[in-house]
Amino acid sequence: MSFLNHNGRTLCYRLLGDSEKPLLVLAHPLGMTQGVWDDMLPALLSKFRVLTWDLPGHGASSAWPDGAGEITPDDLAQEALTLAEVADAKAFHFAGTSIGGVIGQQLVSKYGDMLISATLTNTGAIIGSPEAWNLRAANVRANGLAAMAGEIVPRWFGPAACKAQPALLDGWKVIMGRGDDNSYALLCEMLGKADFREKLRGRDVPVQLIGGEEDLATPPESLKILAQCCGAPDPVILKGIGHVPSVECPELLANLLLKNLG
Template sequence: MRHAAWPEDSDRITPEDLAREALALAAAAGAERFHFVGTSIGGVIGQQLVSQHADSLLSATLTNTGAVIGTADAWNTRSANVLELGLSVMAVDIVPRWFGPAACEQQPALVEGWRVIMGRGDDRSYALLCELLGRVDFREKLGEHRVPLQLVGGSDDVATPPETLKALAQCSSASDPVILEHVGHVPSVECPDRFSQILLDTLT
């Protein structure tokens, strides 16, 4: 669904646009400072908050993300394909990439449910987010910050493999990422118990 802040003629969304929305949601909830948790593009939002709005954060847990994710060519190609074919078609190939083989085999209804939900999304908004990911590069922006930073990834994540998380750790002065075995791109869905325990350990 298109956000009201993204007009029909908008040709670009930036990490700062999304970070401002996160800050606005926190303000609406009455939180001057907060713990942030974000996966994938949510992790990009977290990196923007860490780099530009550190005073608002108590901590940041970033999962299955990277300072650089994929290549601009790949993201621009996906954006063009989504605009041509639509998310309802593209979701058939995209969603299974988010889950590890264990989840695809043991929880097919879960994967299918995510495919259906993604297929109902707004094509234009998703395309703009793809183009954003093609431009993202936080490698020189996270060297100095005061935010406790926890990184988490999945051993079977093909979208942001463990090496991507390790590279993010190096450029952000974070400790080595926690890599969950037999987990893909969405640990909060694939292994909610293990992921919840990581969050509790981090927050306490």
């Protein structure tokens, strides 16, 4: 792991692989860490230099500072751009899941000249409703992530993954419970406001969309609407997979990236 000071915070990131290969930046889902990509790295590093990082208050990245106000999609996109600059990349491939896909949409809509391609998985031009996100934010601030993890984590994975890995839910409950409550709540509020339906039209970045058949948070219909918004091909919907394919079917997702990113 490496660390970088950015706007008064510490970002924890990993930059792996051959500097001569094209850069692939990966953004993880809400409540998780950059560790979601670990099982994909051996395959991806055969073709890419890979950069992953922890979002605010997740993993080993600093919490969002008290009194610093809201978090916006552009704040998170700037983290990705700053880290790409550390890697000396003039342009890069991007892949992100859930809130990571929201970061990708911000990059596509505003910084397309920096992108070679964008792969967005298990996400949407809008995700859920403002009311639901604001309620979750309030509950997290009142009760803490450790108490909320038991309710949230089971929604991430399809039945097949839970059956194959009996300790999967317990492990991710521990990881989620160690996150920063306020940073998580601010990200929930950001998701309640994020709406990219009119921001992606006419963009030139090649976009690939991937979803999970068993995804409760961002069901296949969310990806189909997103495809219409950004002019992407029909999404690839993975059978039996929930919200986090990098954990549930890492080999399959890595193969899709390797195939579609040239």
